[in-house]
Amino acid sequence: MPEQTASAEKIPIDGEGRAAAGGSGPRTTADAPVKADSAVVRDALGVGVAVGLSGFAFGVTAAGAGLDVLQICALSLLVFTGASQFALVGALAAGGNPFTAAAGAFFLGTRNAFYGLRLSQLLAVRRAVRPFAAHWVIDETTAVALAQPTRRAARIGFTVTGLTLYVLWNLTTLLGALGAEAIGDTNAWGLDAAGPAVFLALLAPMLRTTTERVVAGIAVVLGLGLLPVLPAGVPVLVAALAAPAVLWWQGRTPTTRRKGAER
Numbered sequence: 001m002p003e004q005t006a007s008a009e010k011i012p013i014d015g016e017g018r019a020a021a022g023g024s025g026p027r028t029t030a031d032a033p034v035k036a037d038s039a040v041v042r043d044a045l046g047v048g049v050a051v052g053l054s055g056f057a058f059g060v061t062a063a064g065a066g067l068d069v070l071q072i073c074a075l076s077l078l079v080f081t082g083a084s085q086f087a088l089v090g091a092l093a094a095g096g097n098p099f100t101a102a103a104g105a106f107f108l109g110t111r112n113a114f115y116g117l118r119l120s121q122l123l124a125v126r127r128a129v130r131p132f133a134a135h136w137v138i139d140e141t142t143a144v145a146l147a148q149p150t151r152r153a154a155r156i157g158f159t160v161t162g163l164t165l166y167v168l169w170n171l172t173t174l175l176g177a178l179g180a181e182a183i184g185d186t187n188a189w190g191l192d193a194a195g196p197a198v199f200l201a202l203l204a205p206m207l208r209t210t211t212e213r214v215v216a217g218i219a220v221v222l223g224l225g226l227l228p229v230l231p232a233g234v235p236v237l238v239a240a241l242a243a244p245a246v247l248w249w250q251g252r253t254p255t256t257r258r259k260g261a262e263r
Contacts, residue, residue, distance in 0.1 A: 035149055040156045043147075047140050048164025051082070055169040058085055059176020065093035069177045076173040080166060081138050083236075084109040104231045111236060115142040122146070122154050136162030211246060218242035 055076065062072040067089065075085050084105040091101030116137045122145060125133050136158070145158040207213050223239035230238070 035153050037153070037156055040148060040153045041160050044144050044157045044160035045164055047144055048161050048168060051140050052165050052168025053172060054082060055172030056176040058082065058089070058169075059173040059178075060180045061086065061093070062089040062173075063177050063180035065089040067092070067177075069174070072177040073170065073174055076170045079105075079109075080135060080169070081109050081112060082169070083139070100231065104234070107231075107234055108236055111139075111240070112137050114240075115139075118142070119145060119158070122151065123158060124151065125155075133158075133162075136166060138162075138165075140165060211250065215242050215246050218246065 058076065059072055062075065062085075063069075067075075075088070079085055087108050088101050088105040091104055092098065116134060119133075119137055119142060120130075123133065141158050141161045144161045145154040148154040148157050207216055219239040219242040222242060223235045226235040226238055
């Protein structure tokens with residue numbers, strides 16, 4: 001578990017009351033909101049339970065793709081990044097080459113490396129704990145941690161979400177793999193949509209500025225538009241280019257206007 005401190009350690013806060021992306025280290029600010037530990041735990045448990053149920057869908061899907069119970073459980077225990085796991089078994093179910101399926105899953109999983117860069121500054125866990133914490137760096141734990149106003153709250157949110165989701169995801173994966181025939185079509189249950197729905201619910205309130213909404217909109221268009229033509233996982237990486245593209249355009253626009261005014 002992430003190292004705890006005796007007091008609520010503040011993280012950098014920007015002008016809108018959110019965790020700032022920059023800063024060399026935590027700074028104390030009187031403007032930082034305070035959130036009770038119990039509230040953080042409640043939110044983290046809600047996310048962990050809601051998304052953990054998607055393990056049923058993965059277990060059933062993987063069994064339908066021809067994997068045995070041991071292989072299915074090993075994927076959830078060792079990989080533990082739902083989207084990549086679904087991409088892998090989906091490609092296998094469609095008759096794809098195992099190496100191609102693994103490559104697509106790998107590319108999709110690289111987003112967690114970028115999450116880790118941000119969380120390493122935010123959580124500041126001890127070096128001995130980092131390899132274990134890194135295994136829990138996924139969409140949901142990142143979203144919960146970044147939504148917290150203090151470092152202490154971020155650590156609690158990350159740990160509770162990661163632990164709850166890891167245990168429940170692996171348990172439901174096993175149950176789904178064992179009861180694949182009894183569960184039937186996962187689409188009819190809507191379990192395959194539980195994870196993305198929760199992540200979008202966490203993300204939506206964070207899109208407060210026009211720039212953030214434009215980045216999200218372009219990313220959605222790129223991701224969905226390229227989905228039919230690119231291998232699994234690649235559209236997500238291309239969609240990530242929306243952020244630097246919008247930032248580049250913002251930096252270029254004032255210069256262009258100045259040149260036009262001079263003319």
